[in-house]
Amino acid sequence: EAGVAQSPRYKIIEKRQSVAFWCNPISGHATLYWYQQILGQGPKLLIQFQNNGVVDDSQLPKDRFSAERLKGVDSTLKIQPAKLEDSAVYLCASSSIGGAETQYFGPGTRLLVL
Amino acid sequence: SQQGEEDPQALSIQEGENATMNCSYKTSINNLQWYRQNSGRGLVHLILIRSNEREKHSGRLRVTLDTSKKSSSLLITASRAADTASYFCATDAKGSSYKLIFGSGTRLLVRP
Numbered sequence: 001e002a003g004v005a006q007s008p009r010y011k012i013i014e015k016r017q018s019v020a021f022w023c024n025p026i027s028g029h030a031t032l033y034w035y036q037q038i039l040g041q042g043p044k045l046l047i048q049f050q051n052n053g054v055v056d057d058s059q060l061p062k063d064r065f066s067a068e069r070l071k072g073v074d075s076t077l078k079i080q081p082a083k084l085e086d087s088a089v090y091l092c093a094s095s096s097i098g099g100a101e102t103q104y105f106g107p108g109t110r111l112l113v114l
Numbered sequence: 115s116q117q118g119e120e121d122p123q124a125l126s127i128q129e130g131e132n133a134t135m136n137c138s139y140k141t142s143i144n145n146l147q148w149y150r151q152n153s154g155r156g157l158v159h160l161i162l163i164r165s166n167e168r169e170k171h172s173g174r175l176r177v178t179l180d181t182s183k184k185s186s187s188l189l190i191t192a193s194r195a196a197d198t199a200s201y202f203c204a205t206d207a208k209g210s211s212y213k214l215i216f217g218s219g220t221r222l223l224v225r226p
Contacts, residue, residue: 004156033214040218041218041219042202042204042216042217042218042219043157043202043216044216045213045214045215048213055213056213091156091157093156093157101145101147101162101206102147102159102162103157103159103214104159105149105156105157105158106156107155107156108155108156
């Protein structure tokens with residue numbers, strides 16, 4: 001079974017530029033999560049999708065971050081414009097329908113904003 | 115906001131020794147999970163313990179849960195150099211729509 005795929009693995013941009021991350025979850029997993037992990041901290045949930053609907057986006061900075069999951073499969077997370085404090089690893093995870101009892105994580109995208 | 119807080123923040127042990135990490139949380143939970151993160155990689159699920167369970171084993175891992183104290187511990191027995199990683203507890207709070215809240219992690223170093 002293929003795992004959660006993410007791209008790119010690394011991205012370096014300058015502040016005020018925009019960036020997009022892509023995630024393809026495990027086949028059949030209805031729930032998809034985007035996390036932000038700042039160096040030295042645990043992952044923080046940004047947004048949770050159930051199929052193509054948003055379940056929780058309470059911690060997503062909506063003035064600059066957006067995410068979509070068209071057709072309920074893969075997803076993109078966008079930052080526009082980026083700030084220095086957005087430097088972090090962005091992790092995508094998925095879980096099967098029926099709950100998030102076990103989440104499967106992708107390798108993450110490491111973003112550096114200069 | 116952080117729900118789980120791990121203790122200690124960092125732990126260094128010799129190969130073959132046991133490693134114990136603790137996690138405290140604030141609200142009632144459905145379950146508590148432990149994840150491992152190797153440097154520069156994604157998280158890997160280790161074990162899940164439900165709120166009505168007190169202890170669970172998986173290979174060299176032993177997890178305990180004390181809901182009255184809102185705390186959990188992860189014991190890794192006979193540690194190996196390959197166990198070097200960061201370990202996070204994550205809680206699935208009641209009424210949270212399966213939203214996991216992660217702690218800040220314990221960084222474990224196992225010296226060969």
